Amino acid sequence: MRTVSGFALVVSLAVAVSCADPVHDRAVDALGGEKAGVRQGPTHRPGQPCLTCHGGEGPGDLEMAFGGTLYAQQDSDAPGAGAVVRLLDSKNHTYDVTANCVGNFWVPRGAFASVYPVTAVATVQGFSRVMTTEMHRDGSCADCHVNPASAASPGHLWAAPADSDLPASDCKGDEDVKGVASKLATCTMVTPSCAAPFPTYTKDVAPILEANCVGCHQAKGQNPNPSLTSYRLVSALKTRVTMNTLVAQCRMPPPPLDPLSDGDRQTLACWIAGGAKQ
Amino acid sequence: MNTRAVLALLAGVVATLFGCSSSYEGATAQFTLPPETGFDSVTTPLVFFCGSIDCHGGVGRNLRLYGMQGRRLDPTDVPCGAMTKQAEIDADYQSFVGLEPEILAAVVKDGGKHPERLTVIRKARGTEKHTGGVVFAAGSDGDHCLTEWIAGQTDQAGADCNNAIPQNPRPLCVP
Numbered sequence: 001m002r003t004v005s006g007f008a009l010v011v012s013l014a015v016a017v018s019c020a021d022p023v024h025d026r027a028v029d030a031l032g033g034e035k036a037g038v039r040q041g042p043t044h045r046p047g048q049p050c051l052t053c054h055g056g057e058g059p060g061d062l063e064m065a066f067g068g069t070l071y072a073q074q075d076s077d078a079p080g081a082g083a084v085v086r087l088l089d090s091k092n093h094t095y096d097v098t099a100n101c102v103g104n105f106w107v108p109r110g111a112f113a114s115v116y117p118v119t120a121v122a123t124v125q126g127f128s129r130v131m132t133t134e135m136h137r138d139g140s141c142a143d144c145h146v147n148p149a150s151a152a153s154p155g156h157l158w159a160a161p162a163d164s165d166l167p168a169s170d171c172k173g174d175e176d177v178k179g180v181a182s183k184l185a186t187c188t189m190v191t192p193s194c195a196a197p198f199p200t201y202t203k204d205v206a207p208i209l210e211a212n213c214v215g216c217h218q219a220k221g222q223n224p225n226p227s228l229t230s231y232r233l234v235s236a237l238k239t240r241v242t243m244n245t246l247v248a249q250c251r252m253p254p255p256p257l258d259p260l261s262d263g264d265r266q267t268l269a270c271w272i273a274g275g276a277k278q
Numbered sequence: 279m280n281t282r283a284v285l286a287l288l289a290g291v292v293a294t295l296f297g298c299s300s301s302y303e304g305a306t307a308q309f310t311l312p313p314e315t316g317f318d319s320v321t322t323p324l325v326f327f328c329g330s331i332d333c334h335g336g337v338g339r340n341l342r343l344y345g346m347q348g349r350r351l352d353p354t355d356v357p358c359g360a361m362t363k364q365a366e367i368d369a370d371y372q373s374f375v376g377l378e379p380e381i382l383a384a385v386v387k388d389g390g391k392h393p394e395r396l397t398v399i400r401k402a403r404g405t406e407k408h409t410g411g412v413v414f415a416a417g418s419d420g421d422h423c424l425t426e427w428i429a430g431q432t433d434q435a436g437a438d439c440n441n442a443i444p445q446n447p448r449p450l451c452v453p
Contacts, residue, residue, distance in 0.1 A: 144332055151349060
């Protein structure tokens, strides 16, 4: 029996090792850790190649087709907050996305049925800058666009001339603005103390999701995967596990949005604990 | 150490030396390849359509291209900076002819007939799996640009290479 168990362990380890992609793992490791005071979310890691983690191989939950960081000016680290980035594909399809307060912008996979080559125009405060070459396969802007400019990079993405007077962004990290830090400080893990009758999807869970989550998590939303628009989708095991982790830890809704109240998080936790009844 | 071990060590050293000593140009010099004449015309659409930094301007590609719209050879140049330089055209030529020199030589020997024997032509036409899809469809100006140059028809190739670059509305680096 012991021999069989040992063999099974060796086989499991061999399978696990053979499935890993060391190139991808090294690329993720090379990004380093999170900046102090900034949690995973829409404002983390500006200037890094988004699709390294969000390209489908993980570890990012959200899968992106395009993602990058727009800066205000060529030689400035000030974010191009509020800029509109318009992507234009070879079939003349367009998709507009707005850079957030650190300049990050992204297009979830599936939201823009683009056909390469794709190019882009960034517009902020009346200034526009057109991408003068094309993307042919890589939607991760920072794979090609990093400062300083070099033989392999035209420099980071920027939108306005050096002498333009753009308003400063009020955002340096997602926990330092708009009172988010204080909100998160009070976010504690909900320890379910659940008893029958357990919450149901229709009566208890759907209203919470409608009010806080479905705005983004729907087919035409910013993050359609997972979609949280029906009992079938929400009760899928992966969605339940993800929701239980991300919501319980106040990572969803993402800062600077308010986390769910303790009561709502308790309801979701008890719904799952009670068998996720419809 | 016995005799067999010494011989094995010696064989390893000799093999290593041989493995490291062949030069790139030496490897292609034995084949009759298209001369570089006229390749400056070919480089323009090749770099424009294929040489972006996320494609054949990338360091992982067998066909690695340098030029104005992509990766630069001179470390002091930047993409969309100075015009494509002769050293970049030379490097692109070496990369192109070094892909399948035996087959390329055979196509040249046949006066350019059946260029689809070359992987680069099949990939450009999209008849072989290519992440970039169909770049130069068979019979297009871009396709003629490549195949005519291979056939030694450099004047015709120059005209077709020039026509292969659309003017508007696609963007193009302006120095």
